[in-house]
Amino acid sequence: MSDLAERAALWFRADLCLVDNPAWAWATANAERVLPFVTLDQRLLASVGEFRRTQYLANVAALREELRGHGGDLLVVSHQPGAALHEALGSCDVLCFNNATSAFGRSREAAIMHSLPIRTERFWGTLIQPPGAVLTAKGTLSRVFTPFWKTWDRTPLASMPQVGTATIETASGDPLPEYSSPPHPPGSDAAFAALNEWCHTVDDYESTRDIPSVPGTSGLSAALRFGTISPRTVLETVGTHTPGRAAFVRQLAWRDWYAHLLMETPSMLSHAFRPEYDAIRWEDDPDGLQRWKAGQTGYPIVDAGMRQLAQTGWMHNRVRMIAASFLVKDLLIDWRHGEEWFRHLLVDADPAQNAGNWQWVAGTGTDAAPYFRIFNPITQSRRFDPAGVYISRWVPELAGLDASAVHAPWESAPLDLAAAGVVLGDSYPAPIVDHAMARERTLAAYKEARGG
Numbered sequence: 001m002s003d004l005a006e007r008a009a010l011w012f013r014a015d016l017c018l019v020d021n022p023a024w025a026w027a028t029a030n031a032e033r034v035l036p037f038v039t040l041d042q043r044l045l046a047s048v049g050e051f052r053r054t055q056y057l058a059n060v061a062a063l064r065e066e067l068r069g070h071g072g073d074l075l076v077v078s079h080q081p082g083a084a085l086h087e088a089l090g091s092c093d094v095l096c097f098n099n100a101t102s103a104f105g106r107s108r109e110a111a112i113m114h115s116l117p118i119r120t121e122r123f124w125g126t127l128i129q130p131p132g133a134v135l136t137a138k139g140t141l142s143r144v145f146t147p148f149w150k151t152w153d154r155t156p157l158a159s160m161p162q163v164g165t166a167t168i169e170t171a172s173g174d175p176l177p178e179y180s181s182p183p184h185p186p187g188s189d190a191a192f193a194a195l196n197e198w199c200h201t202v203d204d205y206e207s208t209r210d211i212p213s214v215p216g217t218s219g220l221s222a223a224l225r226f227g228t229i230s231p232r233t234v235l236e237t238v239g240t241h242t243p244g245r246a247a248f249v250r251q252l253a254w255r256d257w258y259a260h261l262l263m264e265t266p267s268m269l270s271h272a273f274r275p276e277y278d279a280i281r282w283e284d285d286p287d288g289l290q291r292w293k294a295g296q297t298g299y300p301i302v303d304a305g306m307r308q309l310a311q312t313g314w315m316h317n318r319v320r321m322i323a324a325s326f327l328v329k330d331l332l333i334d335w336r337h338g339e340e341w342f343r344h345l346l347v348d349a350d351p352a353q354n355a356g357n358w359q360w361v362a363g364t365g366t367d368a369a370p371y372f373r374i375f376n377p378i379t380q381s382r383r384f385d386p387a388g389v390y391i392s393r394w395v396p397e398l399a400g401l402d403a404s405a406v407h408a409p410w411e412s413a414p415l416d417l418a419a420a421g422v423v424l425g426d427s428y429p430a431p432i433v434d435h436a437m438a439r440e441r442t443l444a445a446y447k448e449a450r451g452g
């Protein structure tokens with residue numbers, strides 16, 4: 001007993017779970033009492049989109065209930081780190097938390113540690129492999145995904161941390177702000193239920209993952225974003241013993257890779273990985289940007305995705321790629337505007353994943369789609385939503401068109417449009433841009449930035 005700390009302060013962040021949470025496990029095993037707390041940074045809460053805000057607050061409330069079930073509570077500190085935090089936690093003798101990878105997250109760590117000048121125990125709890133664990137033979141982080149993934153795949157997992165028997169304290173602090181109904185059922189129990197459900201269909205992942213009209217992906221991104229389930233739990237539960245499972249787990253490696261890249265290159269949030277692409281002369285097109293955001297570009301698959309995002313806070317990965325590519329390569333609008341909009345609306349918005357994927361699509365990142373690979377939104381639409389089911393769901397004004405016509409309504413004969421009740425430029429927009437022309441314009445702009 002004498003080696004135990006008396007009182008550990010446990011800071012919950014994007015790890016709102018008591019299972020496979022190394023900071024929580026350490027605190028409960030190495031202290032007599034644990035005081036769990038969250039800090040609600042009011043400026044941060046006010047700046048994030050409503051989907052993410054409500055999901056976060058609902059997850060915090062679910063965690064609080066779980067802690068109450070264990071006889072404790074969750075201390076809510078609604079202030080900037082400073083006097084209030086010191087008053088609430090200053091008598092603890094150790095501060096425990098799981099690290100963040102973004103510069104912003106690390107600046108919050110510095111602020112908390114400044115307010116609480118006590119011993120600190122830090123862990124990695126939100127990734128499968130921590131930064132620095134997956135390196136090339138030269139000891140560097142691979143700038144190309146496949147070699148990273150091959151090493152990642154054979155890097156042993158750390159053992160699951162064992163939770164101890166500390167008493168959980170009952171301080172509750174400030175009330176949680178009001179929030180409306182979150183996009184996903186909140187809390188760890190719901191995340192575990194979603195994972196178990198996913199295990200029934202994951203074997204089909206390779207054939208269904210690109211079809212936005214079916215639930216062919218796990219839908220676990222928000223749970224992973226807030227840490228209501230850990231990625232290692234997901235990996236260990238799903239396993240890699242079938243091609244579908246292996247393909248799914250590979251996506252979790254992308255998640256680790258972008259987080260490691262962000263840790264190493266904080267500027268990736270606002271600057272192209274390849275500096276030459278910061279010189280692209282983007283179009284200044286507020287109207288185009290507005291129409292893209294509103295799902296009014298006249299390209300049905302793009303509009304369907306943007307409306308799904310605006311209405312639900314989530315968009316299917318294939319459609320994220322198509323919509324992002326359309327903004328950057330058809331409208332030639334700076335990827336950072338798109339990144340910002342996605343960050344605002346996505347319930348799973350995460351700086352590393354969002355910026356990393358945007359740079360992949362824009363062709364400005366490491367191991368990105370080559371700049372000359374320009375998605376054709378119509379071809380993509382025909383390939384991945386052949387019957388137009390996804391489009392009709394989100395762009396109901398086109399539901400009367402045949403499956404063959406719904407991908408590019410402007411190619412239909414006026415009589416067919418009229419029969420379907422579609423008036424281009426009125427009930428549904430005419431295409432905002434001609435794809436073939438836009439493609440040439442983009443190739444020229446990228447070539448110029450590359451020095452010809």
Ligand SMILES: Cc1cc2nc3c(=O)[nH]c(=O)nc-3n(C[C@H](O)[C@H](O)[C@H](O)COP(=O)(O)OP(=O)(O)OC[C@H]3O[C@@H](n4cnc5c(N)ncnc54)[C@H](O)[C@@H]3O)c2cc1C
Binds near residue numbers: 251321
């Ligand atoms: C432009 C753009 C922006 C994106 N922004 C985000 C974001 O902010 N947050 C986010 O979590 N994902 C982002 N993604 C990646 C991907 O679209 C989502 O992770 C996925 O759609 C989430 O749905 P799911 O959980 O059903 O995915 P599944 O297909 O079930 O994948 C399982 C998990 O693997 C991870 N994953 C899957 N695809 C990727 C990927 N391309 N990159 C990194 N990790 C991946 C996610 O954690 C996901 O939950 C973005 C993709 C694009 C093209």
